[in-house]
């Protein structure tokens with residue numbers, strides 16, 4: 001007998017939130033397996049042996065089949081018919097456009113937003129050391145190089161990143177950008193198109209978007225409605 005898909009995640013993790021929102025929008029059945037990264041629950045030998053050999057989240061266990069990497073998980077579940085094609089197109093041309101974004105974002109938007117968050121919020125918490133102003137400035141510049149590309153290239157001609165409607169590309173990107181709120185970065189100040197697009201993404205994904213970002217809102221002290 002098959003058991004429901006187990007989904008391991010932490011709401012502090014950007015790709016975890018993206019998959020959670022996608023799963024909820026897809027109406028998928030799954031078992032919530034929350035992993036508290038802050039308590040090092042992923043660092044145990046048991047987690048490594050039985051859940052994810054890379055000791056990261058998100059990851060899944062689909063009736064004994066273990067898989068890590070958010071984009072691989074998305075493609076696997078799409079191939080199984082679990083993700084609606086409005087979110088991840090089946091037609092190869094449209095799918096390639098979404099894939100283009102997913103491949104682009106990993107080493108650009110994700111790396112630089114995550115590094116900004118880690119250095120300004122997470123590392124001081126873990127080590128007690130705060131980064132220098134010069135370091136913050138360099139990280140901000142690197143991150144903004146990619147935010148510029150979102151504003152000027154991806155959002156140049158369309159309401160959403162890869163066309164006129166929401167896809168998983170928007171959800172992955174929004175979750176990365178929302179993470180920077182916790183490092184007191186407000187993307188809305190410099191980027192009017194990103195600001196309007198984030199509102200559209202949130203609106204298209206709610207109530208799941210706000211639920212997935214509950215910790216981000218709480219820690220940053222800035223709800224989605226916060227004024228500049």
Ligand SMILES: N[C@@H](CCC(=O)N[C@@H](CS)C(=O)NCC(=O)O)C(=O)O
Pocket residue numbers: 012013014015016037042055056057058068069070071
């Ligand atoms: N490329 C992976 C990234 C996974 C990842 O970096 N997960 C982080 C949380 S966002 C994690 O589990 N970190 C735990 C650690 O590094 O100890 C994906 O897209 O799933």
